[in-house]
Each structure stands twice: as structure tokens, then as C-alpha cells.
Amino acid sequence: MTKYLSLFTASVTALLAGCAISPVQEEVTHVSTPIVVSQILCETRDAIRGQMAAYLLLQTKDDVAIAKGNELKDRSIPYSHIDLRPLKKDLKNTIASFAKYAVTYDFTFTGTILNNVNGNLTPTTTFGAGSRIFPFIARVDRQRQNIQSFRETDTFGDLLKNTTADYCPDPHENASRNYVYPITGSIGIAKQLRDFLSLKVFSKLGAKEGPPTFTSNITFTTTLHGNVDPTIVISPVENSTTRSGGYGLTLERSDEHKVIIAFAAVSSAMSEAEVAQFFTPGNEFQTPRGTAEELASQKAVAESIVRFDLGNQRGPVIINQSLLNLF
Template sequence: MRTSIVESIRQLGRGRNFDLWPLKRAAARGCRPSSGAGGICAVLAVTALTGCSIHPLVDDVSPIPTEAIVAAARCELRLGLVHQVEVWFADEDPPVTRFDPNTIGDKTGGEDNVKLLHKRFPNTAKQDDWEQYMDIAIAYEWTFDITETNHADASVGFRLPVLNPAGTVDVGAGGNANTTRQAKRTFKNQDTFKGLLTQNWYNFCNDINRSVEYFPNTPTGRPPFEPQPERGLYPITGSIGLARAVTSFLKIAVQEGALDTFTDELTFTTAFDGRVGGAVTLAPVPKEFRLVNASTNFAGSRLDMHKVKISMAFPKARATQKTEKQKVDELLNDVKGGYELNAQWRAAYALCVVDARSREDDFKLLRLDPPEVTCLKSTDTFYPRGNGRTNSLIEGHRFDLLDQRVRSELEKREKKRLEQRGSGT
């Protein structure tokens, strides 16, 4: 490090431009004991990290890559789900045996394991209840917001001899540079309980038959799956408690009249800060123009903010959430007992609402329409509300199902008529 400073000073003395890059290159190469800067190697590591990245990424400092963070979190949630199924099996009278909680969402011999469960254990909970739980949808939203700030400054001092009157003049110069880089990565994904409780997911979480280009989901690298350890320095890369979250949701769900949605919002912040500086003082030579001192300082900081929002929703909403006194009798009758809705729509809708509320809290600003209203249209853009079998696909109303089928049949006939006209038949 010191060598780079002196070299830059010598270049300036030879009439060349003062170059700060040798200092950064020295930081990137690392310290050697002979450089005399061994005591600041740890700080230099952070400074080099914040100073060299043009596009700041999570993977620059994270002990595991982004895709591994997501995979580990989903497998952690799956672990809590499997544990809860084990509890349900043990609570039955008689206890359920010969069924693996890890693969209850799979099929055996072409038939769903849930149906086989009720054939062999008819006294278990209602088959409809099990199917409702298997259809629970999970929506995730991930945000990685990274801000890097870098500061560099340098100063030089010269001593200029003056002949008349005899003496010297001290001249100084300096400069600084400040840069800020920011990157924000946001993405969403979804699961269902039934999809997670399969052999494929068991193999994935336990690193069975995985590609050679994968980061192990479990610290041991072999079955059984274990969550990543809790990491205080970079919490998002360790266990974030999704196993406990799904357990809490299911324990609330079994309470009478509590079948609804569940949302969790987790925020983790990690800050790095580093600085390094150096100064050189040279003895002046009488009656000659010489550089006598120089100094440089580098400072870098990085703020990583990670947010994970998860939403879990049953496909059946409580009627009290959908009815109003002003609704017509037909609609009131339609929602008795609750809507049968697309669970993915419900999970995405709940996630949109909690995200909108979070934005209102961040900006201290309320929207004209509440999130419960604005999120209806945005969620409809990506998912249908109903299933198209027991209710209308778009709106989710049972009384609209017949009209939907009639419209669909008319559209098919019209399309067929136009095709026949186009072919001249």
C-alpha cells in the first residue's frame, strides 16, 4: 500500500497525473507483511469490496448465493410442514401408519395418497379437510436492496524556493471523489402444501440426485435435511424461522372459524463500513522545488437490506369477509359457507395487501383507496379467482358459473362458424 502511494507521488513529481488507481489495485491484491500495512488488512478487505463492484450483488459478500438462499428458506418451511403432518398422524385414533409425511402429497399407483389415507383410516379427519389443507398456497416476495458508497481523497504539498527575497513558499493541492451505487433485486415465487410434500421436493431438499453446480441445501450435505445455521452477520443466509411460521399458521387454522390467510414480513439489515488512509512526509532539499508531503484516504460502506414476505392462504375464504348488508340476496346466498377460490389467487392477494400497507408505513402516506380494494384488480391480472368447476373462473361467484358456461359455449360456436365461413364450407 505504501509503495503505491510513493509511486503515485513520484509520478506527480515527474510531471505526470496523480493516479489513485494503484492504491485500489493494491487493496484488491491484498496486503503483504513487507508492505508495512498488515494491521489494516481486515479493513482493506471491506474497502476493496465496496470500491470494486460496479453492479453490487448479494453474492459479493453473502456466504451462499441468492438461489441457495431461496432454496434453503423453502426447504426450511417444508420441514415445519412435514413436522406438523407427523403430529396430525400421531393425533389420529388409531394413529396413521404406513404413510410418509414427506410424500403425502404424492400419488401411489395413480391414486392420491390423501384418498388412500381415508380408505385405510376411515376414522381420520374428513377427506375434504385434508384436501383443503393440501391446496393451501404459499406466496413469497423477496427483496435485496444494496447501497454502496465510496469516498476517496488525496492531498499533496510542495515547497518552492524563492530567490528574491530569499525563502520558500509552501503550495498544496487536493481532491476527492464520491460515488454511490445501488442495486435492487425483487422477485416472487409460489408453492402449495401438496407440491412441497412430494418425493421430488424431498430429494431436492436432501441434495439427492442434484446437479454438480449446486450449493447444498443442508449444512451436512446429506439426508436428513437440516436448516442453515442462524447467521448474525448476514441473517438472510441462515435460518429465518419459516418452519415456525408455517407451524403457527396451521395451529391458528385449526381453531374454529379461523380458516383464512396468514402473512409474515421479515426484514434484515446488514451494514459494512471500512476506511484506510496513508501519509508520506519527505525531507525537503534546500533550494530545489520538491514534493514534501502527501496523503490519501479511502472510505467505503455498504448497506444490505433484505425483505422476505410470505403469505399462506386456504382456497376457502370466510363468508364474513365477503358479505355486506348492501349486497343482494343472491350474492348473500352464494357466499354462505364461504367461497371456493383459487388458493394461489388468495395468497397473492394477501401478499399484495401486506406489501401495500408496508409501503404506506415506509412513506407515511395513505392511498385514496385501501389496499384491499386496489389489490383486487392487480391480482386478477395474474390469477383467476375461481376454479371454473364449482364457481366462475374470473369472479369466483357460484351464481355466475352458468352464465360463464353459456358464454363459453356461444364463443365456441361463433369461432367454429367463422372458421367454416373462412374455409368456404
């Protein structure tokens, strides 16, 4: 009996060894968190370029605008090689206004592992005209969870002009879609940006003061579930014992990848010097940190968290001063 109890215990221990102490998204996606973030930022950069191209291609009576729009549309041409200075002044002013637009990304990666083991072993000792049964039952439930949360804020000008080729390869190719773990591939930034710009231009978003904002909450949840339920039976022989047993292993891994994306539009005009700097090929564009647009995009993220996350929490909610300062 001691021998089989030892085997049972060893099996349970081996199965539980696979339970990660601190589950992180990289264990299942095989893509590091910095790479996930860089892909999303680069997808945003490419989406900005695409919107600029679409705007210029609408100027059907302007040959220069059409030519420059096609250059922007052709992703084989690095952005730093495209000279937009020949455009008409009104077109340049419109495109340059993009430079101070801001975008904030708020990432939350939650990984949860559930390990349940139910085991039983029933030795039956035969003697004389009867038998004795010694049932042994064990149960172990374990759960591990890890939450990573961080925030990134950029301006469109920084993404277009100051992003290095090492960070965003230029010519740029967006990551393909990943239907198992979508956060590691293209997440549809282009559509979010297109909706934001359309609402800003045509409806003004109804903003009474400060730059108008647009927020998207994107959540991807992937759950893997496995179950093992083997049974061990040793047939009786003369003058021996009969033993039976088994164990059930339930393993579940759930990963929730969430990103809140908030765009904020320009609130002040660009100076002629800033416009010239923005359009000079290869020249870095200096954007001061903490602009009204950046603060507006961060505030939009905070409002989204209060509205959709904290608003759905049960029981009391504690809000720290840093969050209140955004209102």
C-alpha cells in the same frame, strides 16, 4: 511534483476499481439467488411435514396416528416412503386439507455500495529565504445500487408431493442459521407456519369471505463499513522540496434482504379422489394453477406491500394496474 501527483492519482484509481457496478447479494453471501430461494422453499416443505407430524402425535389414543406421526417426525425417512392411508378418515381429511393451502414468497434483495475518496497533496518548494505551497485537494463520491425483486407461489401439496429430490434432498436437512447474512440460512418458516395454523384453527382470523390469510414481513439488513486514512510525509533535506499528502477512503456495503411470506387456507373441500391421490405414496398430486388459495396469498402480499412499503414512501406513489387487479 508531477511524479507525486501521478502516484496519488494512480492510488485513487486503484481504490475506486473495487467499486462494483451492479452489487448483487451473491458477491457477499457467496450463495446464488436460486440456492437462497430453494433453501427457503425446502424449509417451508419441512415445516409443513413437521406440522403434520405434530398434529398426528396429538392423537394420543390412536396408535396408528402416533406411529405415522413418528415416521413424519423422523427426517431420515423420505416423505415419499411414508404411507398415511391407514389413518382414520377424519384424520386423513384434515391432513389432506393442507394440500390446497397456498404460500407466496415475495423476494426483494437490495445491495448498495458507497465509495468516498478524499485526497490531498501539498508540495512545498523551498527557495531563498521562503517557500511556496501548492495545495491539491480531490474528492470523489460514488454510490451503486441494485435491486432484485421476484415472486414465487406454491401449494402445500406441490411442495410435499411434486418437489424433486434434486431440488429438496429427501431426507431433508434445513440450512443452519447464518447470523451475518440470515437469508442464506434458516429463517424461521416453521414458527410462521405454526402461528398461521394456530390462528386459523382457533380464531379463524376473522375472515368474512375467501380463505383466511397470514402474512410475515421478514427483513435482514447487513452493513459493512471500512475506513482508511493514511498520510504521506517526506522529510526535507538541503536544496530539496518538502511534500506531504494523504487520502481518506470510506467504503460501505449495505445489503437488505427482504421476503414477504403469505399463507392462505383452503376454501373448498377435497374430493375423495383428490384425497386418495394425495395419500398414495410416490404419486404426484395434480394441483390446478390460479386457485382461490393462490390468488388469496398473492393478494395478501400485495396488501402488505401497500400497507408497509408504499405507505412509508415520501411523495407521490404510482401503482400499476397489475397491483390493482389483486384487490
